[in-house]
Amino acid sequence: YGQDRVQELKDQLNFPFLAGNVIDNEWEEPVFDAIHYAERGGVKIGIIGQAFPYTPVANPRYKIPNWSFGIREETVREHVATARQAGAQLVVLLSHNGFDVDRKLAGRVEGIDVILTGHTHDAIPEVVKAGKTLLVASGSHGKFLSRLDLNVSNEGVTDYRYKLIPVFADAIQPDPEMTAVVNKLRQPYEKELARVLGTTESLLYRRGNFNGTFDDLICQALLTERDAEIALSPGFRWGATLLPGQDITLEDVYNQTAITYPHAYRLDMTGEQLKLILEDVADNLFNPDPYYQQGGDMVRVGGMGYRIKTREKMGSRIHDMTLLKTGQPIEPGRKYVVAGWASVNEGTQGPPIYDVVTRYITNQKTVSIPENSSIRVIDA
Template sequence: MTGYTNGYMRPNQNIAPHQVDAILERQDNYFTKRSIVHTNDMHGRVMQYDDEGVMGLAKVHTIYDLIKQQSEDVLLVDGGDTFHGTNHVHYTEGQAMVELMNQIGYDAMAAGNHEFNYGYNRLLELSDLADFPILASNVIVDETGEPLVERYSIAELGDKKIGFVGITTEDTPIRTHPSNVEGITFYNDVEIAKREVEAIEDKVDQVVLLTHSGHSVDQTLAEEIEGVDLIIGGHSHTAVEQPFYHDRTFIAQAHEHTKAVGVVNLYYYEDELASMNGQLIRDVNERFEPHPETDKLVQQYVTKVDEALSEVIGSIDTRLEGDREVVRREESNLGNLITDAMRQRTDADVAIMNGGGIRDSIEAGDVTIHDVMNAFPFINLVEAQEMTGDVLVEALEESLSVYPESNGGFLHVSGMNVQYDPEAAPYERITSVEIDGEPLDTTKTYLVGTNDFLAAGGDGYAMFEDQEIVLSTGELLSEILIDYIRSGEEIPDVEGRIVQQ
């Protein structure tokens, strides 16, 4: 066997079929295999959703147990963005996810940007509840100069000591509400990681960076820092099908939402690390059964949350119109309501919302959390972007380009009034736009409340992809609407925000 430039071990000559068994036996006899199982960007997906390929935590536990049967020693880690993302974890502000991860037996976790969505004090509380360390070496408390959580941890993998250094994306302050991170600073990923590796490398056999910085940053870390054996990442939701060798370091990441579980195998020869390999494991053809104990705990949380969704959050005098044929063609009071809530939450000049994201009406009378979730079921987060007036006009033209046909990209608006000519040619229909009672200035920069789907160019809004995201609240559309209704704010009518000339 010999090492290749991609870091893998291979036979040093072509082999015949009859030699395979002997080679595999030689590998078993001369090499010791140890494994690290990893997840990332689970975003609260505790349940199984077959139509989305989401396995859920009970099947993650099953896969972990399977790897423990195949490898001499195994560790289980997570790359962050785990405690927030669905009502099943929001209800307990992350505690349900921590308890499930304790049940499965996680050994370490990197703090992702969305771990701060409940405020960093809540993250500290969750860290105390966790049976595993939550790591973020580059997040420092301003007042004390000390790390917010643990910088690194050391875990035993058989007779080997593995050092995990945690890194959180330094752009977290623009990916959560500013109040969530007030009083702490996120320092440069590369600089801090380099310092931490130097501090830990003499204490351990292998150094692993457990990062929530994104795949491109992971590659930069590999290029810039010596002494790192493996980077297990998150944040970019990248499906790295097998660990790849980049500048003397292996890099892995396991997609998102428990759609895959990653495994990295470490092979030792004469007590020294010789190579690594691995894969992403998916539940193809439903071959994995949910782990019974973890599945029971998941169902307990789900039942509790579903009961909580019946809570009445307010009362309304009129039906909020969310029917598909309305919200995809014209202004509606529900479209006005959600955009008003978005504009208030982001303190923006205007707000926009695609009609395709509104999935049901809300009837007059008592309103429950369940009613809101039915109307806004998607995992769409509220964000704000800066853009000039000409980009807004381009987007409004896109919104009305196929009228009178139904269009999931039809934009509901708050803070502006739009007039258009339906008889004009597509992309030449906007005749007037006013913002706060003044004509739109095509050269002026406006702050626009939006959702992450639109901000990423969804529904054909490619013009938004290059606009700077200045605020990522980490809050769902449904969450901000629940808060808005609870507050007793006035429910808007159809006010002529979007009218034909």
Template sequence: MSSLQRLAVRATLAAPLLFAAPVASAADADAESNPDGARRLSIAYVNDIHAQLEPHPELFWNAAGGGTYTNERVRDAGGLSRIKTAFDRLAESRPHLLRIDGGDTFQGSGPGAWTEGGVMVRPVNALGIHYAIPGNWAVAYGADRLVELSKRLNYPLLSANIYDEATGELAFEPYRVTEVNGVRVGLIGFTDPDVPTRQPPYMSRGLSFRGQDVLQPAIDKLTSGEGVEGGPVDVLVLITHIGLMKSVELAETLRGVDVLLSSDTHERTYEPIVRGETWIVEAGAFGSLMGVLDLSVRDGRIVDRRWELLELRAEDYPEDPAVKAIIEEELAPHRDRMERQIGRTEVWLERYNVMSSPLDRLIADAIREEADAEIGLSNGYRFAPPTAPGPVTEGDLWNWLPTPLPLKLGGATGAQFKAYWESEFENVFSADPDRLFGGWLARPSTNMHVDFNSAAPAGERLIEITVDGEPLEEDRVYQIAAGTRDGQPEDQIHRVKQCRNVRTKDATTHTAVERYFRDRSPVQETGDSPLHCVVRPDVLRSQFLNPQVGALADGEQGPEQDFGR
């Protein structure tokens, strides 16, 4: 029996019992101290840590206090040691506290990749997390490795839609019921069903993923109490790893969800998004932020709730010494490799922009030069905190590109490029959340300029493309290059289909970037944005927008000063 099959059997046997695991006591004392008879509980939420164990520079742009922020808002932040400090500090004022992780925890750094996630186990086990879910990158090191890592955690992974492909049984517990201060809380996990296509298919081999059809029956069971030991839950929490836009749509579709903890898109919801009785929140990424949800429950109903998004900055949250020591021990074997210098930069390198960013312009240009192509393309990845001016290390490189990809070179016509960009716009700006797919917009090299209207109908968003200052010619064949992944069609480069004369180079995305730094250090500029949307600011920090009218959604900030240009 495979490790996947063993876990599936265990989850199937356990699921109907709906584990009762009290997280805090003193319920009667709490009720007595509150004249309104309400019982208090809180949820501390992190998501998308992406194997960022240590503190790092972070960009904060929330303008709730007024004004437009610049580089002065760059702060040292994050790190698991600060997460621990924040958890413990919250527990002092909120004794009835659930600690939840929304996934994408083990992938996203060099040490994460070099140990297939193992470097994260001891540090996250020291945080006191109660529940977590698998993210879309949980399969980065293969399905069997995901199962192995889950067994080493001191908290359960929940997912109602991941199945063992061989047995058809659930691979993880779909939900849990826990009692917090006399309040019965049901928690359901839901992982992106598109994992087998968003990630290289070999990564999730052995697992199958179902869609949202699994959710309403589970919600109905927990909220009705039918067949549930202890009866119905008072609060239903759905933890999703599908992105904010899709989570909002899910909240509009499902009945009975009180709280939806979203992850995947690294969005920072300083204010909750409200759909009916459901609050939807997401807490950024990289351990730089933590969401805190305070609930008051009386007679089985939420009577008050409050949300706050905390910025885990160095001046406010010192590092927990014990967790810091564990991290030092885990990283010690990797320090020399992490700190090997590959170049220098005089500009900030970050990728906090839906359309283009200094880091991705550098990577796309490096790919173009390494492959001797006319156009370079790079993925619209969301992971990697900013890299400060100064030395650039191998650790930085692995943060930017946690999977080195061989470079593929081939020809595509201008007409193919037009179809490609229309497809990319739909992936990112579709009015239908079900059609949103993957990360942010693809990143072209800076010699390609693309004007578009994100609010136009699908298939009609592209306005103009130029290459080296000349209009794109539909019949001309352009030499393009990008990283290739296992399982990709041989004639596909990035997502440009049916390319001709395709060949794979010996170089990778990593060797391309290293050569770029060898030739150009110190990097002093990364060029202007090659992507321009006529109805949005050039620097767009959020994908949670109103695509129909080309305007910012309620609560979204206006134009920001570009970071690192």
């Protein structure tokens, strides 16, 4: 939403907003607070906040032109020292780094007792230990709650007990006050959000390293509605699953596509450019150094197949790119009509992706997604 909107929302909060790794480019000063102190069971806790370090890379830089991000390992080390000097007996890092990044960070920065790690959307049933640091990952979409009980003494954390608790929404009595707030906010839009566009015969999900059936649906919509040969869709990890036989509502489409840079572009790309895109995203995922991994999943493709060797170096992972409608190899020098969305480039033109997908589902009425066998992992 941009930095001005973030500041506006932050000022409305009645709880701390922590992001110690965000720096103002002009003044070279922190934009937000880094540490909050709390007391539980007689133990003073220092809570350090860490924003997604690759925000200007994975999202439009033009929306946050005055801020810089990064893992900032040394800054985290300084925040830990500050918390300890202030008397914190327990130091918790509330992190959007991603699990693998946090695991590496825990092995390089001493003094962090617990990392509540996010971004990758993974729910891990047990605590993962990195040295003396406990890493907790609670998943996404409110599907789980984590409970971590700690014994803390002058020697630090001496014992712990952990439980990943599934949340069964239909077995929990909603809080009346919160329900009233939600209903009030949704009321002006409820009828339109509930509008049925069609029905799915397939399980529509997003999470898969290389594809998901809802992503395949988005790619089909781009190919058809934007009259393209090849479709590209980002490997986002958010969006709720729909079951076979379930209606697809407008809200379901928004759940998978609602971002502030939604334009569905249509342009020419050479085969060489397509390979560079796939290689770049693959390196974000499979680089052996976690600090070079930005999270998410592989860019989704429609109308094209390929094979991938995930253990190879950047530039050598993608092989046998094929145009599916002809079965012919993608030629490096030939131009192809490509449709995609979520470009981080300023000035991208095209209809919003949610309108593209809505139109496609409405025209199809019933959606059926065949098994996707166009991508093959060929690691030995």
